[in-house]
Amino acid sequence: MASIKSAIKYLEKAFPDVMETAVFNKEGNILYSSNNWSIENEVRALLSVWWSENAQFININGVRYSILQMEPERFVATNRKKQGHLVGAATPSMNKFLIAHISPKSKGWFHGAYPTIARAAAMIETGLEINIEKGNKQKLSRQKKDVRDKIFEEDYFASFIESANNPSTSLVQQRSEIDPNLEIEVETFLEWIKDPEGLAGFIKYYLRENDSEMISRLSRIYQQFYKTFYG
Structure with a gap:
């Protein structure tokens, strides 16, 4: 669990537009989830859609997402009514998966979110921590x-x-x-x-x-x- 929490901490700092996250294994068992994002009953359906390679949409927490990309190691979907995006990545062994709910206001999420989420997923298995410079914490308008x-x-x-x-x-x-x-x-x-x-x-x-x-x-x-x- 320590490596999962470290990976989530890295992800939230590296890509602040992440609102909720969940980690689960290939059997569909939840290993971690944000307190305000409960998808335990939908993980197996998510995996089934992810592995189908031809699904066009998925419903998570009552929100319908249109699938944009779907590969064994990557999952990208968006809600057309601006309720956010889903971006997922598999760990290198393909035994675990990290899915993130991205803010609908995120800039450049389509090409920026997956690489960061994929690195976080890799951290879950490797335990390698990536340092992020804190820099200037001044908030921007x-x-x-x-x-x-x-x-x-x-x-x-x-x-x-x-x-x-x-x-x-x-x-x-x-x-x-x-x-x-x-x-x-x-x-x-x-x-x-x-x-x-x-x-x-x-x-x-x-x-x-x-x-x-x-x-x-x-x-x-x-x-x-x-x-x-x-x-």
């Missing part, structure tokens, strides 16, 4: 948070492209200085790009939601990539 998110989403790719084109910061020259944890993050990001259910699924989701603001941001990012490779 909603407006400042929105500005911060926009800057990150729009400038992240621009910074990546600029670094890639700069010989002094090439991966070949800097490889010996790369932090192993950072390298894992980059490899995870590249896998997400290559995964048909990753970047493509992210874009399809916002097109389906007709989110004009996000589509506009994606268009600008695409233009930056196009300009980099084709001039």
